[in-house]
Amino acid sequence: MNELYQKRLSRHLRQMLRYLRLVFNDHFVIALMFFVGGLGLAYSSWLKTVTPRDSWIVVIVGLILWLGLGIGRVATLLEPADVVFLLPREYDLHGYLVKAWRYSWWLAQAVQVVLVGLTVPVLMLVDRLSGLSLLALLLTQLALKDSQLTGYVTRLYRLTHSQQRWSQLGNWGGALFILALSLRVSPWLGLVLALALVAGQRLWHARVWPTTVIAWRDDIQLEANRMLGIYRFFNLFTDVPMVQGTVKRRRYLDWAFHWVPRDQQHAFNYLFARGMVRGTEFSGLVTRLTIIGAILLYFIGHGWLAIALDVIFIYLIGFQLLPFYKRYDNIVFTHIYPIDLKQRFRNFQRLLTIILSLTGVVFLIAFWLSNASLVQVGILVLANVIEIYLLVAWYAKLRLA
Amino acid sequence: MALTVSHLVGGYSQIPVLKDISFEVAPGELVGLIGLNGAGKSTTINHIIGLLTPMKGTITLNGVTLATDAQTYKQQLAYIPETPVLYEELTLKEHLEMTMLAYGLDQKQAWERAHHLLTLFRLDNKLDWFPANFSKGMKQKVMIVCAFITNAKLYIIDEPFLGLDPLAVHDLLQLIGEVKQAGASVLMSTHVLDTAEKFCDRFVLLHSGEIQTQGTFDEIKANYPDAGESLNDIYLSLTGVTRDE
Numbered sequence: 001m002n003e004l005y006q007k008r009l010s011r012h013l014r015q016m017l018r019y020l021r022l023v024f025n026d027h028f029v030i031a032l033m034f035f036v037g038g039l040g041l042a043y044s045s046w047l048k049t050v051t052p053r054d055s056w057i058v059v060i061v062g063l064i065l066w067l068g069l070g071i072g073r074v075a076t077l078l079e080p081a082d083v084v085f086l087l088p089r090e091y092d093l094h095g096y097l098v099k100a101w102r103y104s105w106w107l108a109q110a111v112q113v114v115l116v117g118l119t120v121p122v123l124m125l126v127d128r129l130s131g132l133s134l135l136a137l138l139l140t141q142l143a144l145k146d147s148q149l150t151g152y153v154t155r156l157y158r159l160t161h162s163q164q165r166w167s168q169l170g171n172w173g174g175a176l177f178i179l180a181l182s183l184r185v186s187p188w189l190g191l192v193l194a195l196a197l198v199a200g201q202r203l204w205h206a207r208v209w210p211t212t213v214i215a216w217r218d219d220i221q222l223e224a225n226r227m228l229g230i231y232r233f234f235n236l237f238t239d240v241p242m243v244q245g246t247v248k249r250r251r252y253l254d255w256a257f258h259w260v261p262r263d264q265q266h267a268f269n270y271l272f273a274r275g276m277v278r279g280t281e282f283s284g285l286v287t288r289l290t291i292i293g294a295i296l297l298y299f300i301g302h303g304w305l306a307i308a309l310d311v312i313f314i315y316l317i318g319f320q321l322l323p324f325y326k327r328y329d330n331i332v333f334t335h336i337y338p339i340d341l342k343q344r345f346r347n348f349q350r351l352l353t354i355i356l357s358l359t360g361v362v363f364l365i366a367f368w369l370s371n372a373s374l375v376q377v378g379i380l381v382l383a384n385v386i387e388i389y390l391l392v393a394w395y396a397k398l399r400l401a
Numbered sequence: 402m403a404l405t406v407s408h409l410v411g412g413y414s415q416i417p418v419l420k421d422i423s424f425e426v427a428p429g430e431l432v433g434l435i436g437l438n439g440a441g442k443s444t445t446i447n448h449i450i451g452l453l454t455p456m457k458g459t460i461t462l463n464g465v466t467l468a469t470d471a472q473t474y475k476q477q478l479a480y481i482p483e484t485p486v487l488y489e490e491l492t493l494k495e496h497l498e499m500t501m502l503a504y505g506l507d508q509k510q511a512w513e514r515a516h517h518l519l520t521l522f523r524l525d526n527k528l529d530w531f532p533a534n535f536s537k538g539m540k541q542k543v544m545i546v547c548a549f550i551t552n553a554k555l556y557i558i559d560e561p562f563l564g565l566d567p568l569a570v571h572d573l574l575q576l577i578g579e580v581k582q583a584g585a586s587v588l589m590s591t592h593v594l595d596t597a598e599k600f601c602d603r604f605v606l607l608h609s610g611e612i613q614t615q616g617t618f619d620e621i622k623a624n625y626p627d628a629g630e631s632l633n634d635i636y637l638s639l640t641g642v643t644r645d646e
Contacts, residue, residue, distance in 0.1 A: 279489070331488060332480070336480050
């Protein structure tokens, strides 16, 4: 059983690594650097405006820490077939689950350390906490996450409904109470209570597991959902076969199709427009990057950095939209319709122009709202027009036609 | 002749699947393309609809080939695939509109015909649905409706009888009869030999990439008097596949 978890874990890690490599490709790293830099800049300039009188901020910090406890679950790596093959060895599964708990513990606690670390500057400014108290707070947070994870494993066994509910409620309610105590009364008192919670969770777990059966179906479903969440995340950046792009009807956007002329010359525009709006894959990509880009432009404000950012984001969107042209290649009718290839490509260029122009306009508004001078707004308009023209008329042709 | 396939050699890779195939389909004629799995029926069809390019030989449709005038060639052709293929993001109504736009049909006329066909195949209350979620038979009906609103001169139908309910098979055969009356040609591949025997005007029997024989049922029977009474028997004995021994 111990070997089984090791084997599954290494397979799981290999798979995650493969996706991470795909996610952190060159383009994304550049965008991410800008993003983190922009956020850091905004955070540090915001810190300068914070004074000890803003005590409401402590409440916010407490809530962030509390909600942050939800990050990180136990990777049980259970599979649907386990209910058949591992059922005879149910008693041994406890050792397997302990291993799963241990692996997930390190990962989850690393996230908690980062989370507490991010709140430290605020707490030092507002609450004037000493170094030792901050350490106590960090340990409290880690202890709370520890008991969360223990509770997670206990709930993998078949508890009654009320036991399930009380386990969840006790953990989350207790955590909220303890965090409030730590931040408003005494970090040390909070730490003592948190450690008591840890001990309580362990005692309960030790009493439950030897006499309770495992809730196989629920656990497998839980693990499948957890993996789906991870795949969805990766799917934001790359194609994950486990997550198929879905189609949504989006009736409320039907008005947007009235712009497409209805004749043989624009038949593929008819298809492309609907495919783009209703398929979640490409429309999601455009929306996400446009929103992130607009927020960054707003915060970074005027100047050459912002203009460079605008150019990079439009390129990122345009370049990632190119595969959409091939989306219907495996449908035989795409080739049988009496419309030549050049016409189909012109239709695609038209779509690309419209989408990138919309993005450009959104960026322009964000840029303008951040108090850029008129000259700079003018430069941005010019830059966008030239870039979109080059992308559509030259780069797309180079890559696709 | 509407469709003329002459000395066609072709296939998916370097190795030809089809070895020197020649046959014709006249206007107003239903020709059955008969053969076992892997005999080359789909390959022949893929060449005619233009998914594959011939290595040797030509395919002419009313005087034009894909190489000389692809637009005119494709405009005359409608295709019903064996496995229904649909655009996931289009509703049934939009599939029809897409077809009308792509073939440059007159919307009003085409919709009249479409409504008639939709009612015939009991799809008229599903116009706003995504056909991608339909059952296989219903998807096939969508393919049929899309093909039969095009006013094509040549209909290529790949194995239409599997997956359709008996009523739909009956209606499809009637539709084929209607377009034949109007002067269109139909090339249909199938395994369902007794239906083919009843409805096809002529047959092209394919076996391992070659034409075994072709002609009307009576001609074939006259040529192979010992082969048997039904198309089934004749076909089995011609291919050398005998199961009774």
